């Protein structure tokens with residue numbers, strides 16, 4: 001049997017809990033150095049998904065939207081790499097990315113390289129490296145839809161783990 005095509009994956013998200021559950025699945029599939037772009041309009045559920053990632057990893061504190069701070073960093077005791085949550089919505093010029101010194105967080109390699117989860121990546125223009133994974137969230141009536149697309153070998157492996165873990169644990173969203 002040919003291997004299933006895991007370069008993209010779509011899922012309906014009926015409510016906020018479903019978006020958080022997708023975040024939890026992503027949490028279990030992360031690896032150091034991955035860059036994930038979160039695309040979608042205002043209110044599409046990008047921060048909700050990141051909240052699901054962090055909660056699943058055992059983060060008990062608040063998950064604030066980095067709309068004003070640009071970056072929220074998380075040291076998670078169950079991970080040996082940091083997790084960075086960015087939101088570039090407020091950029092009026094992509095060069096603000098460089099001025100804020102944020103380029104140092106991207107493209108890290110090695111076992112301790114951070115994972116970057118990025119809301120509004122397009123606002124940084126061409127300053128960001130291409131992502132490993134893109135998650136496009138869309139509002140559909142009262143619900144949401146997500147499409148996950150792998151853009152690198154690392155992203156493909158991440159998507160494989162995400163799908164495989166779900167198969168092994170029926171009942172988990």
Ligand SMILES: Nc1ncnc2c1ncn2[C@@H]1O[C@H](COP(=O)(O)OP(=O)(O)OP(=O)(O)O)[C@@H](O)[C@H]1O
Pocket residue numbers: 013014015016017018019040041042043044045046047048049065089119142143144
């Ligand atoms: N699957 C879903 N169905 C219905 N509502 C949802 C779903 N997922 C998230 N929401 C709700 O959508 C609202 C906006 O979510 P969120 O703040 O995560 O959006 P966002 O994409 O980060 O927006 P912004 O671009 O402003 O940062 C929240 O009230 C959240 O609870």
Ligand SMILES: [Mg+2]
Pocket residue numbers: 046047048065087119
């Ligand atoms: Mg947000």
